[in-house]
Amino acid sequence: MPTEILMPALSPTMEEGTLAKWLVKEGDTVSSGDILAEIETDKATMEFEAVDEGVIGKILVSEGTEGVKVNALIAVLLEEGESADDIGDTAADAAPAEAPAKVPAEAKAPDAAETGPGLVQTKAPEPDWPEGTELKSQTVREALRDAMAEEMRRDPNVYLMGEEVAEYQGAYKVSQGLLDEFGDKRVIDTPITEHGFAGIAVGAAFGGLRPIVEFMTFNFAMQAIDHIINSAAKTLYMSGGQMGAPMVFRGPNGAAARVGAQHSQDYAAWYSMIPGLKVAMPYSASDAKGLLKSAIRDPNPVVFLENEILYGRSFDVPVLDDFTVPFGKARIWREGTDVTIVSFGIGMQYALQAAEKLAEDGIEAEVIDLRTLRPIDYDTLLTSVMKTNRCVTVEEGFPVGSIGNHLSATIMERAFDYLDAPVINCAGKDVPMPYAANLEKLALVTTDEVIEAVRKVTYR
Amino acid sequence: MATRKTAKAPNVSADELKQYYKDMLLIRRFEEKAGQLYGMGLIGGFCHLYIGQEAVVVGLEAAAGEGDKRVTSYRDHGHMLACGMEPNGVMAELTGREGGYSRGKGGSMHMFSKEKNFYGGHGIVGAQVPIGAGLAFADRYLGNDRVTFAYFGDGAANQGQVYEAFNMSALWKLPVIFVIENNQYAMGTSQKRSTSTDEIYTRGAPFGIPGEMVDGMDVLAVKEAGDKAVAHCRAGKGPYILEIKTYRYRGHSMSDPAKYRTREEVQKMREEKDAIEHVRELLVSGGHASEDDLKAIDKEIKDIVNKSADFAKESPEPALEELWTDIYASDIPQGAAVEQDA
Numbered sequence: 001m002p003t004e005i006l007m008p009a010l011s012p013t014m015e016e017g018t019l020a021k022w023l024v025k026e027g028d029t030v031s032s033g034d035i036l037a038e039i040e041t042d043k044a045t046m047e048f049e050a051v052d053e054g055v056i057g058k059i060l061v062s063e064g065t066e067g068v069k070v071n072a073l074i075a076v077l078l079e080e081g082e083s084a085d086d087i088g089d090t091a092a093d094a095a096p097a098e099a100p101a102k103v104p105a106e107a108k109a110p111d112a113a114e115t116g117p118g119l120v121q122t123k124a125p126e127p128d129w130p131e132g133t134e135l136k137s138q139t140v141r142e143a144l145r146d147a148m149a150e151e152m153r154r155d156p157n158v159y160l161m162g163e164e165v166a167e168y169q170g171a172y173k174v175s176q177g178l179l180d181e182f183g184d185k186r187v188i189d190t191p192i193t194e195h196g197f198a199g200i201a202v203g204a205a206f207g208g209l210r211p212i213v214e215f216m217t218f219n220f221a222m223q224a225i226d227h228i229i230n231s232a233a234k235t236l237y238m239s240g241g242q243m244g245a246p247m248v249f250r251g252p253n254g255a256a257a258r259v260g261a262q263h264s265q266d267y268a269a270w271y272s273m274i275p276g277l278k279v280a281m282p283y284s285a286s287d288a289k290g291l292l293k294s295a296i297r298d299p300n301p302v303v304f305l306e307n308e309i310l311y312g313r314s315f316d317v318p319v320l321d322d323f324t325v326p327f328g329k330a331r332i333w334r335e336g337t338d339v340t341i342v343s344f345g346i347g348m349q350y351a352l353q354a355a356e357k358l359a360e361d362g363i364e365a366e367v368i369d370l371r372t373l374r375p376i377d378y379d380t381l382l383t384s385v386m387k388t389n390r391c392v393t394v395e396e397g398f399p400v401g402s403i404g405n406h407l408s409a410t411i412m413e414r415a416f417d418y419l420d421a422p423v424i425n426c427a428g429k430d431v432p433m434p435y436a437a438n439l440e441k442l443a444l445v446t447t448d449e450v451i452e453a454v455r456k457v458t459y460r
Numbered sequence: 461m462a463t464r465k466t467a468k469a470p471n472v473s474a475d476e477l478k479q480y481y482k483d484m485l486l487i488r489r490f491e492e493k494a495g496q497l498y499g500m501g502l503i504g505g506f507c508h509l510y511i512g513q514e515a516v517v518v519g520l521e522a523a524a525g526e527g528d529k530r531v532t533s534y535r536d537h538g539h540m541l542a543c544g545m546e547p548n549g550v551m552a553e554l555t556g557r558e559g560g561y562s563r564g565k566g567g568s569m570h571m572f573s574k575e576k577n578f579y580g581g582h583g584i585v586g587a588q589v590p591i592g593a594g595l596a597f598a599d600r601y602l603g604n605d606r607v608t609f610a611y612f613g614d615g616a617a618n619q620g621q622v623y624e625a626f627n628m629s630a631l632w633k634l635p636v637i638f639v640i641e642n643n644q645y646a647m648g649t650s651q652k653r654s655t656s657t658d659e660i661y662t663r664g665a666p667f668g669i670p671g672e673m674v675d676g677m678d679v680l681a682v683k684e685a686g687d688k689a690v691a692h693c694r695a696g697k698g699p700y701i702l703e704i705k706t707y708r709y710r711g712h713s714m715s716d717p718a719k720y721r722t723r724e725e726v727q728k729m730r731e732e733k734d735a736i737e738h739v740r741e742l743l744v745s746g747g748h749a750s751e752d753d754l755k756a757i758d759k760e761i762k763d764i765v766n767k768s769a770d771f772a773k774e775s776p777e778p779a780l781e782e783l784w785t786d787i788y789a790s791d792i793p794q795g796a797a798v799e800q801d802a
Contacts, residue, residue, distance in 0.1 A: 159601070185601070191631070196590050196624025203594015206579050207529070209601055230584050231591060239572035240562035241786035243579070275787050299789035 003052050003077040007061075009070040010039060010046045012257045013309055017041045018066045019074060028056045036075070037063075042141065042312040043173045054079045128290060128325050129318035136319055141311040143285035144174050144250075147292035148212060150322070152182050155210060158296055161188040161197060162214030162251070171216045172252060172311055198224030198249070202231045205245040205301075212296060215251035218267050218305065224249075225270075232301035233276030248295045250304035253281070254346060254396050255444060257309065261432035264440075266397030268345065269406075271303040272373040278327055279374040281305040283348035285315035287371050290325025298327070307346045328375035332384070336364035339454050340384040342407060343394035344370040347445065350426070351394045354450035363458060373403060381407065382415050389420040390457040394450055399427035421457035426450050472680055474748035480522065480679045481739045481749075482757055484514035487538040488736060489765045490547055491710075494537065494554055497769060498714045503554045507568045510538035512709035515735035516641050517542035519682025520609055520702075523690050527604070531579040531592045532611035534569035535708075539611065543576045547764055551772035559775030563782060586619030588612060589638065593625040593699075596636035607693040611639045615646025617660045623667075626699070630667040633698035637689045638664070640703040641676070647712040648720040661703035671701030677733040707733065 007017065018040040024030055031053040039048050057078035061068055068074065138146075152158045159182075164171045166179040166189040179187040190197040194215065201211040215221040221228065228249055236244030255264035271279045278300050282288040288306070295302040317323075333348070334355050343351040348369050355365040366384050370376055385391045391411055393404030404425030411423055429443045491509040498507050510517075513535075521542040524530070532539045540550050545561065553560025553571050561571045569583040579595060582588040592610025599606040616622060617640055629636050640660050644651050657663065661671035670692070674685040682704060689700040707729045711718045718726075743749040749757075 157601075191624075191627060193624040193627065195621045196593075196628055199587060199590025199621060199625065200594035200597055200628060203531070203579070203591035203596075204598040204601070205594070206591065207595040207598025207602075209598045226584055226587060227590070231582070231587055235572070235580070236789055237786045238562055238566040238570035239574075239580070239786075240560075240565055241789075242562075242572050242574045244789050246789070278788075 002057055002082055003054060004073050005075040005077055007068045007070050007072045007074050008039065008048055010041050011043055012259050014041050014070060016067050016069045019061050019063055019068050020045060022059060022063045024056050026056050026059055030054065030056060052077055128286065129320060129323065134319040135316040137314045138285050138317040139312055139314050140285045140288045141174055143289035143317055144292055145176055147289045149178060149181060151293055151296040152186060157208065158210040158212065159186040159188065160212045160214060161190050161201060163190055163192055163216050165189060165214050172308060194220050194223040198227040199231065201247060202227050202245050205247040206243055210296065211247045213249045215249065217263060218251055218253040219263050219265055221249065229274050233274050237276060244299065245301045246299045248302045248304050251306060252308040253305035254307050255433060258435060258437065258440060260435045264433035268305060268373055268395065268397050269402050272403060277374060278302040280327065280372045281345035282371060283345055283369050286317045287325055289317055290323050291371060293324045294327055305345060310346055327372045328377050330377035330380040331369045331371055332366065333369055334365065334367040336366035338364045338388060339390040339392060339458055340366045340368060340388045341392050341394060341450065342368045342370060342381055344373060347394040347396055350445055350447045350450050353447040354454060357451055358454055363454060363460060365454060378410060385411055385415050386418045389418055391423045392426060392450060392453040392457060394426045394445060396428050396445055399425060399430050402427050424453040424457055426453050477739055477743050477748055480518055481743060482761065483518045483542060484736045485761045486764065487514045487541050489761050490541060491537060493765045493769050497555065502773065504556065505567055507714045508535040508712065509710045510535055513641060513643060513706045514538060515679035515682055516676045516704050516706050519679040520639065520686040522683045523686025527606045529577040529579060529595045529606060529608040531588045531595060533585065533588055533613060533616065534583045536571060536581045540571060540578055543578050545573050545576050545578060547768035548771040551768040552775045555772040557772060557775035558778045559771060564778040565782065586612060586616040586621050589622045590625040593629045593634050593636050596634040600634055605694050607690050608636045609639055610636055611641055613646065614640060614642040614644060614651050614655060614660060618655060626664060626667045626669060629699040630669050633696060635693035636699045637693055638699060638701045641706055642703055643706050643708040645720065661701045664701040669699050669701055671703060674702055674704045676704035676706030677735045679735055679739060
């Protein structure tokens with residue numbers, strides 16, 4: 001029986017990839033360990049090896065095809081004695097026939113998996129750019145890279161340091177191309193030594209530079225948190241305003257996919273507690289770009305919380321020479337009158353999905369993306385709650401001492417008389433992140449939980 | 461004094477000797493006064509005195525040049541005075557007053573002076589070491605030949621981040637002098653009980669960082685070693701380690717009963733090795749200063765210190781609005797490109 005060769009998953013968050021190149025053709029004899037193809041994921045181009053020996057009977061996905069789903073059938077391997085005729089109809093049917101062959105990258109329409117609910121921008125009443133501005137579709141990853149490149153062109157004292165940011169082009173490919181443009185003086189690979197390089201970057205900021213520190217993930221920044229908080233955040237105050245640390249600590253934060261408890265934690269609430277820090281946690285690509293540019297220019301230390309799952313998502317980004325988004329200004333993604341759903345970062349995907357589904361049942365949710373957690377745009381939130389009289393908060397982090405807890409308290413203090421129902425906090429569960437796929441899903445906040453919370457507060 | 465390296469024929473001018481004497485005496489008298497004010501309840505919290513270690517900073521500041529930077533731990537009063545910060549401002553910070561360097565918001569452990577390139581005053585043991593390497597990183601990036609002195613104690617020398625900083629400083633040839641002020645006690649734990657080696661500076665060798673042990677009770681030896689280290693760093697050869705053997709006469713902080721060592725041990729150091737007495741003897745025996753000259757210096761120093769204490773008592777407490785200032789800097793440059801300043 002012919003052996004099916006399937007599209008491999010080559011990273012924890014990979015759902016699809018590009019079949020960049022076939023290194024074999026139909027009729028070739030291959031043995032275990034031979035390189036069959038090059039697969040391009042959102043992070044890297046990887047070689048894909050044969051695990052069995054045989055003859056390549058049929059190639060079902062041609063090279064250059066983008067958006068090939070993990071586990072899609074891409075080729076069939078024939079064992080000795082088998083011929084191409086043995087390839088059953090099932091195999092042919094299973095081929096991702098819809099996957100358009102050789103679609104040029106720029107013509108590619110963003111599909112649902114890539115964009116999620118991100119493209120639901122129809123009702124945003126307060127765009128961050130002038131009407132009529134040209135827009136382009138860009139991934140969060142590209143937007144972050146562009147933000148750094150633009151700011152590095154603008155200010156020669158801005159530099160990037162972190163693990164694998166230079167020659168490897170970024171562990172998550174966020175810094176791709178920066179080494180080539182700016183050289184190794186300004187794009188610096190560090191040893192694996194978070195506590196040390198965070199401290200060095202703080203000293204460099206004291207000394208007049210504008211460091212961007214990339215943590216491969218914010219889980220590893222736990223090793224460096226003393227410098228982020230004690231050295232960077234507090235010095236301006238402790239020095240009576242004489243000196244501070246104008247710098248950015250950035251990297252992916254929160255759960256990725258199936259990487260377990262030590263690699264899946266949302267630090268939003270931790271850093272948001274600290275006076276002297278600014279904290280941003282963007283959802284869309286335009287916010288990622290505009291906020292990161294603002295963060296790099298900010299004279300204060302900024303913790304910039306990205307998300308690995310969002311890196312590959314595409315959103316509209318304005319084509320402007322110098323597009324920035326200010327800190328402390330929430331974005332209303334969707335206007336509504338029945339309930340306010342407030343979130344930030346990846347929590348926005350659940351908030352927006354829930355709002356879409358609720359709309360089908362006639363419940364109109366106003367969806368607010370806080371975008372920055374220090375400062376928080378309380379006014380936009382309170383104005384909305386005073387209009388809708390109900391509020392659900394959504395975040396992926398732990399539920400105790402969460403951002404949602406803080407928002408609830410603020411709403412209670414400042415808009416108590418406007419509330420028609422208690423505020424409900426939707427958050428991650430109060431457990432370390434499990435590895436098993438089903439348990440991991442259960443540990444994270446879900447769209448259904450948000451919907452259920454909205455039904456509770458609207459009594460519908 | 462026979463063991464001192466420079467005791468035989470100090471190659472130093474009378475003026476230099478007098479300056480060392482004055483600088484060290486200022487630190488000692490200042491710290492004695494701080495101890496008194498602490499006892500009177502005018503200084504709160506933690507207060508770590510530098511008495512006994514004066515030759516370390518005075519010797520190294522004599523080796524430092526214009527624009528060089530320094531950063532240290534919470535035992536920082538001596539470093540501030542030695543780099544030229546005003547005794548009034550330091551003392552008023554100790555009393556938590558408006559006239560203090562941080563307008564009363566930093567305290568004994570957290571003081572800074574941009575003007576004097578003094579980058580703190582850090583309360584977390586060892587944190588100042590990578591910060592010091594980072595200051596040197598900035599200078600190397602900006603292309604100047606400044607040197608940073610990163611001071612830390614024998615206790616901090618057991619913090620992991622010190623070695624992370626050693627590694628990157630050597631890797632990137634950062635112009636930083638790691639100054640281990642080895643006063644032999646990490647709070648109440650002696651070096652013998654805490655540290656796997658008698659010679660901490662040798663821990664730089666695996667990173668390729670040269671270093672040496674220096675007699676920290678001899679300001680001339682410290683100056684000489686400092687000159688060598690500064691020349692090494694300024695020449696772009698990377699970091700250098702000075703382990704300066706010294707001794708603190710007082711407790712770790714004002715609240716330390718000092719049960720971990722004997723009164724006799726302290727007394728012996730004071731009598732036989734005191735750095736200020738050493739210079740005093742050199743001044744007298746070399747015919748550079750008469751007893752009257754020295755008395756005049758003593759009086760001059762005493763006046764400065766008394767004045768600083770008066771200032772620190774009279775300066776008002778910070779205005780209540782100060783609670784809410786200096787949390788964020790607000791000068792966000794917008795639009796135009798930033799000019800490079802180096």
